[in-house]
Amino acid sequence: MLAMMRSEWMKIRRSIVWLLVPISPLLALPAGLLGTSATDGAPWQEALALLAVLHAMLFLPLLTCVFAAMVCRYEHLNGGWKQLLALPVSRTSVYAAKLAVILLLLALVQLLFLLALLMVGILGGFAPPIPWGALLSSVLGGWIACLPLAALQLFASTLFQSFAAPVAAGVVFTMPNMLIANSAQYGPYYPWVQPMLAMIPREHMAFGAFGITSGTLLAVIGVSFAAFFLVGWTYFSRKAV
Amino acid sequence: MNSPWMIETKQLTKMLGGKPVVDRVDMLIQKGEIYGFLGPNGAGKTTTIRMLLGLARPSSGHIRLLGKDIRRERLDILRKVGSLVEYPSYYGHLSGYENLEAVRRLLDIPKSRIDEVLAIVRLTKDAKRPVKGYSLGMKQRLGIATALLGSPELLILDEPTNGLDPAGILEIRELIKSLPRSQGVTILISSHLLSEVDQMATRVGIISSGRMIFQDSIARLRKQAKSGIRMRVSEPEQAMRLLHGHGFQAAVESELLAFDDLPDAQIGAMVARLSEHGHLIYRIEESAASLERIFLDMTGTEGSL
Ligand SMILES: Nc1ncnc2c1ncn2[C@@H]1O[C@H](COP(=O)(O)OP(=O)(O)OP(=O)(O)O)[C@@H](O)[C@H]1O
Ligand SMILES: [Mg+2]
Numbered sequence: 001m002l003a004m005m006r007s008e009w010m011k012i013r014r015s016i017v018w019l020l021v022p023i024s025p026l027l028a029l030p031a032g033l034l035g036t037s038a039t040d041g042a043p044w045q046e047a048l049a050l051l052a053v054l055h056a057m058l059f060l061p062l063l064t065c066v067f068a069a070m071v072c073r074y075e076h077l078n079g080g081w082k083q084l085l086a087l088p089v090s091r092t093s094v095y096a097a098k099l100a101v102i103l104l105l106l107a108l109v110q111l112l113f114l115l116a117l118l119m120v121g122i123l124g125g126f127a128p129p130i131p132w133g134a135l136l137s138s139v140l141g142g143w144i145a146c147l148p149l150a151a152l153q154l155f156a157s158t159l160f161q162s163f164a165a166p167v168a169a170g171v172v173f174t175m176p177n178m179l180i181a182n183s184a185q186y187g188p189y190y191p192w193v194q195p196m197l198a199m200i201p202r203e204h205m206a207f208g209a210f211g212i213t214s215g216t217l218l219a220v221i222g223v224s225f226a227a228f229f230l231v232g233w234t235y236f237s238r239k240a241v
Numbered sequence: 242m243n244s245p246w247m248i249e250t251k252q253l254t255k256m257l258g259g260k261p262v263v264d265r266v267d268m269l270i271q272k273g274e275i276y277g278f279l280g281p282n283g284a285g286k287t288t289t290i291r292m293l294l295g296l297a298r299p300s301s302g303h304i305r306l307l308g309k310d311i312r313r314e315r316l317d318i319l320r321k322v323g324s325l326v327e328y329p330s331y332y333g334h335l336s337g338y339e340n341l342e343a344v345r346r347l348l349d350i351p352k353s354r355i356d357e358v359l360a361i362v363r364l365t366k367d368a369k370r371p372v373k374g375y376s377l378g379m380k381q382r383l384g385i386a387t388a389l390l391g392s393p394e395l396l397i398l399d400e401p402t403n404g405l406d407p408a409g410i411l412e413i414r415e416l417i418k419s420l421p422r423s424q425g426v427t428i429l430i431s432s433h434l435l436s437e438v439d440q441m442a443t444r445v446g447i448i449s450s451g452r453m454i455f456q457d458s459i460a461r462l463r464k465q466a467k468s469g470i471r472m473r474v475s476e477p478e479q480a481m482r483l484l485h486g487h488g489f490q491a492a493v494e495s496e497l498l499a500f501d502d503l504p505d506a507q508i509g510a511m512v513a514r515l516s517e518h519g520h521l522i523y524r525i526e527e528s529a530a531s532l533e534r535i536f537l538d539m540t541g542t543e544g545s546l
Contacts, residue, residue: 011335014339079330082291082294090316240297
């Protein structure tokens with residue numbers, strides 16, 4: 001598995017994902033500086049709520065789709081799968097490594113987002129203390145909420161054997177996020193909206209699917225991740241290449 | 242305990258779209274052999290090879306590589322197998338060296354091996370360039386280098402000269418011929434041209450419409466090939482009647498006298514008779530296409546065109 005990761009690193013090292021990783025944090029920085037003020041009641045929470053909307057509603061799900069498609073793209077392009085799977089590697093470790101790369105990239109995105117948020121606060125002169133608990137649970141929660149989507153999109157990317165198709169599907173399913181977040185009934189089960197539900201602080205969004213408790217949301221995320229991973233992994237293990 | 246066979250399939254079958262694309266194939270390949278796996282387009286070569294490598298599952302039948310069952314000991318087997326399936330695989334955005342490095346990391350072998358295989362396929366100079374800028378022949382050579390990287394005991398090459406120009410074909414052929422001697426490798430090489438493997442294979446298997454219709458040494462195949470003699474003479478019709486009068490079997494085909502293969506002495510006698518009677522003999526030739534002919538006859542591809 002470690003060898004597998006090192007081989008994946010070789011392939012991703014020189015690809016355009018590195019241009020995609022900092023996009024959302026870079027946009028969050030000016031948006032945060034312009035849209036918040038140190039004189040707000042709780043400026044840190046205000047800034048987190050403001051920036052997390054765009055980031056978690058749009059960028060996180062879209063980036064998850066693109067990263068999933070990306071780690072399969074260079075295998076689709078020129079017969080990579082047949083070469084890779086004819087090597088002494090188990091299909092499980094190949095699949096797990098691909099998923100791990102997606103999750104690592106997303107972790108990096110979240111880390112940069114946290115950094116952007118801290119810079120907004122520091123440059124904006126927000127009053128200390130920094131509410132680490134709220135910030136970290138938002139960033140970490142957003143990352144965890146990407147797990148089911150990452151597993152689902154990785155399955156789609158191996159299934160469609162193309163870069164464009166799974167990304168297009170991801171875009172189509174991400175678009176209605178705002179609407180679906182309004183639905184207390186379906187929202188929590190919709191993988192593209194889960195990052196948003198997990199990231200935006202509850203106090204600021206007390207409507208629709210945000211009414212769900214974090215415990216329930218976490219359970220839904222855990223179960224759907226297990227389900228999507230199992231389906232995707234089973235498919236990949238038996239796939240003829 | 243050790244099976245003498247590097248590859249052994251029993252009644253290997255693959256159904257695709259309701260039809261048997263590979264049909265009860267028994268393939269046997271011995272250690273150290275260069276085995277030519279022949280068949281026209283769509284015969285089932287690639288499908289067979291993908292099953293050998295565990296890339297696709299057989300519908301029925303068994304596969305043993307290096308004496309082990311591919312279903313049970315796939316990783317153990319693949320550690321000792323190098324392969325190139327259908328067309329070379331590569332990561333275009335990486336250099337040749339990086340492509341090999343990405344594979345090396347999965348094989349757990351020293352870095353120096355990369356330089357060795359690059360030298361074998363003569364890509365050392367271009368190793369630092371992105372592969373998307375390589376010519377087809379270079380990509381093919383990189384594919385072979387990748388296959389050689391793990392110092393395999395068994396090399397499975399599916400049409401490694403696909404799309405190459407004559408010089409490229411010759412080069413790859415020389416490369417492949419040099420391998421078993423220098424590294425003790427067993428090689429399975431597929432092709433749709435008999436002439437291509439003729440000069441390097443020790444044994445051939447011929448597959449047609451999924452069935453293995455011939456599997457034996459090249460020499461055996463040659464024996465089956467009815468080679469003939471052609472003779473261009475001044476008056477073919479008269480010459481034929483003359484020879485018939487002397488008890489020889491002869492026919493006229495497109496202005497040429499045609500005979501089945503004959504011993505030298507008989508040909509000498511015929512030439513003497515013909516000259517005695519004033520016939521001029523312009524040239525005598527062996528019909529060399531005969532090996533290709535029997536391949537075509539066997540696989541029946543001519544009829545299907
Ligand atoms: N998914 C599929 N469904 C139905 N038929 C298929 C499928 N894949 C391949 N075939 C058929 O299987 C047959 C064998 O294909 P295969 O690629 O093994 O031939 P081949 O001997 O490698 O030919 P070539 O010399 O052209 O490479 C072909 O007739 C092809 O049409
Ligand atoms: Mg083929």
